[in-house]
Amino acid sequence: xxxxxxxxxxxxxxxxxxxxxxxxxxxxxxxxxxxxxxxxxxxxxxxxxxxxxxxxxxxxxxxxxxxxxxxxxxxxxxxxxxxxxxxxxxxxxxxxxxxxxxxxxxxxxxxxxxxxxxxxxxxxxxxxxxxxxxxxxxxxxxxxxxxxxxxxxxxxxxxxxxxxxxxxxxxxxxxxxxxxxxxxxxxxxxxxxxxxxxxxxxxxxxxxxxxxxxxxxxxxxxxxxxxxxxxxxxxxxxxxxxxxxxxxxxxxxxxxxxxxxxxxxxxxxxxxxxxxxxxxxxxxxxxxxxxxxxxxxxxxxxxxxxxxxxxxxxxxxxxxxxxxxxxxxxxxxxxxxxxxxxxxxxxxxxxxxxxxxxxxxxxxxxxxxxxxxxxxxxxxxxxxxxxxxxxxxxxxxxxxxxxxxxxxxxxxxxxxxxxxxxxxxxxxxxxxxxxxxxxxxxxxxxxxxxxxxxxxxxxxxxxxxxxxxxxxxxxxxxxxxxxxxxxxxxxxxxxxxxxxxxxxxxxxxxxxxxxxxxxxxxxxxxxxxxxxxxxxxxxxxxxxxxxxxxxxxxxxxxxxxxxx
Ligand SMILES: O=c1ccn([C@@H]2O[C@H](COP(=O)(O)O)[C@@H](O)[C@H]2O)c(=O)[nH]1
Numbered sequence: 001x002x003x004x005x006x007x008x009x010x011x012x013x014x015x016x017x018x019x020x021x022x023x024x025x026x027x028x029x030x031x032x033x034x035x036x037x038x039x040x041x042x043x044x045x046x047x048x049x050x051x052x053x054x055x056x057x058x059x060x061x062x063x064x065x066x067x068x069x070x071x072x073x074x075x076x077x078x079x080x081x082x083x084x085x086x087x088x089x090x091x092x093x094x095x096x097x098x099x100x101x102x103x104x105x106x107x108x109x110x111x112x113x114x115x116x117x118x119x120x121x122x123x124x125x126x127x128x129x130x131x132x133x134x135x136x137x138x139x140x141x142x143x144x145x146x147x148x149x150x151x152x153x154x155x156x157x158x159x160x161x162x163x164x165x166x167x168x169x170x171x172x173x174x175x176x177x178x179x180x181x182x183x184x185x186x187x188x189x190x191x192x193x194x195x196x197x198x199x200x201x202x203x204x205x206x207x208x209x210x211x212x213x214x215x216x217x218x219x220x221x222x223x224x225x226x227x228x229x230x231x232x233x234x235x236x237x238x239x240x241x242x243x244x245x246x247x248x249x250x251x252x253x254x255x256x257x258x259x260x261x262x263x264x265x266x267x268x269x270x271x272x273x274x275x276x277x278x279x280x281x282x283x284x285x286x287x288x289x290x291x292x293x294x295x296x297x298x299x300x301x302x303x304x305x306x307x308x309x310x311x312x313x314x315x316x317x318x319x320x321x322x323x324x325x326x327x328x329x330x331x332x333x334x335x336x337x338x339x340x341x342x343x344x345x346x347x348x349x350x351x352x353x354x355x356x357x358x359x360x361x362x363x364x365x366x367x368x369x370x371x372x373x374x375x376x377x378x379x380x381x382x383x384x385x386x387x388x389x390x391x392x393x394x395x396x397x398x399x400x401x402x403x404x405x406x407x408x409x410x411x412x413x414x415x416x417x418x419x420x421x422x423x424x425x426x427x428x429x430x431x432x433x434x435x436x437x438x439x440x441x442x443x444x445x446x447x448x449x450x451x452x453x454x455x456x457x458x459x460x461x462x463x464x465x466x467x468x469x470x471x472x473x474x475x476x477x478x479x480x481x482x483x484x485x486x487x488x489x490x491x492x493x494x495x496x497x498x499x500x501x502x503x504x505x506x507x508x509x510x511x512x513x514x515x516x517x518x519x520x521x522x523x524x525x526x527x528x529x530x531x532x533x534x535x536x537x538x539x540x541x542x543x544x545x546x547x548x549x550x551x552x553x554x555x556x557x558x559x560x561x562x563x564x
Contacts, residue, residue: 025066027069027072029287032051032287045077049084060093063299066092069286098129100127100131105135118130129152147199150200154230157169158186159240168181183244186245189227189229193227196229227252232254233254245274253282271316285302296437341536341543344531348501356379357385366476400529402496411496415471417480421444445457446459469498478516501530504534506558518564
């Protein structure tokens with residue numbers, strides 16, 4: 001994955017946007033490859049690659065990251081083992097982080113070489129994060145998370161899922177706290193994360209442009225840098241999971257292997273390891289998915305089961321869950337949300353700027369206001385931009401209340417009103433399927449009535465009696481959305497929400513405190529979900545070094561004058 005965000009920011013952001021805590025392991029066990037023992041290295045390599053491809057193709061919408069275990073690739077043979085692992089990594093969609101399960105640990109100089117082998121984009125494996133043994137101390141971990149690898153992250157083996165983890169990791173230390181060795185490791189994850197930041201000489205406050213992991217930090221101060229270290233704690237030992245969570249605090253991510261083939265209980269593990277925001281935990285599963293007749297269906301089932309367990313935990317803890325699980329936009333009723341910027345929002349703003357869709361300057365709007373920015377969705381006009389646009393809409397939808405507590409979308413059909421909405425609706429429908437495995441119908445209307453061919457003004461999926469999401473680019477006065485709403489009602493469809501790209505989140509007039517988006521949400525009594533709103537644009541500018549301070553100043557002034 002190529003990204004300027006840190007490994008744990010990437011995990012956090014993807015976890016939020018696909019509403020999942022599932023991590024799929026890529027472990028091509030020889031016996032799962034269906035090869036004769038005499039198979040040569042080339043045959044083993046190809047079979048391992050195809051084995052992984054089948055899993056990746058089927059499961060990518062559901063997994064926060066992929067976790068290939070190097071052991072199974074090294075065992076292919078000395079010539080093709082690492083090359084096959086790299087080939088698999090290269091085939092993974094670029095927005096999915098790669099956690100290399102290598103469990104390294106060595107003196108600093110050797111650790112540096114291991115880090116190059118794991119991360120180097122040319123000669124190495126191009127991973128985003130690794131698993132490490134912490135037993136050789138800070139200097140064995142440092143090369144994996146500092147210097148040229150400051151954006152990478154590592155999960156430290158803390159209390160592993162195997163029975164033998166009690167032999168050493170569960171021993172009680174004779175120190176002041178009388179804690180277990182694994183609790184000490186859990187505390188060290190925090191201390192060493194801080195140390196890594198100091199080692200990189202990055203001031204805490206400026207190092208964090210992480211706007212999207214608010215859900216993972218229920219009690220952290222806003223100035224603490226995002227963690228660089230997580231912990232491996234087996235789902236097979238819920239007591240250890242609780243103790244590790246207590247020792248590490250809410251912000252540290254815990255990778256909890258052992259569900260499925262190793263017999264760990266998912267519900268108990270979630271209860272013990274989730275933080276109060278219902279996150280901070282990844283459940284890696286390898287054999288249960290690879291051995292399933294339909295790996296995609298099994299991954300989706302696991303994702304849903306984990307989310308059900310999360311909901312149960314949050315309910316039991318008396319926490320209002322939805323917004324804390326997966327959402328940085330606090331207000332989908334058209335208030336423009338809070339100022340946090342999720343990774344998908346940052347990416348959306350960046351490619352909108354690159355494509356010239358979003359521009360800064362001085363623009364006189366129809367309303368007569370002089371705006372410091374202008375957004376023209378009609379300028380998304382290349383294949384790559386449209387692909388990214390669909391993905392951004394889909395990510396915003398999946399992070400909103402258009403997804404119910406079981407992780408299911410609340411609509412059956414995506415409706416794109418003529419003209420602009422037609423292509424946007426089609427993009428969104430395809431992106432929901434492609435990125436999130438969400439299958440819905442697609443329909444659109446014509447402005448002109450045809451008297452031949454399909455006839456009528458509605459084309460595509462049938463909408464009568466169905467829950468419908470309306471997709472458009474922006475809401476200016478809201479007239480087009482209201483017309484769509486009336487049209488849907490007239491055929492007895494059930495409009496349940498609106499999805500737009502940008503919410504300008506500004507008052508309709510100085511005497512009217514509501515924005516056009518808020519008025520639509522209120523009058524039609526349905527949520528309006530935007531990819532970004534004015535507060536995210538302002539926050540993006542505040543964190544970006546690419547734009548002149550004047551741009552931020554003008555946007556801030558505009559927001560304070562007209563913003564809702
Ligand atoms: O404590 C640990 C640390 C790592 N693993 C690894 O996770 C997978 C588990 O595979 P399943 O098929 O889901 O059991 C495997 O790669 C292990 O090496 C672990 O199990 N426990």
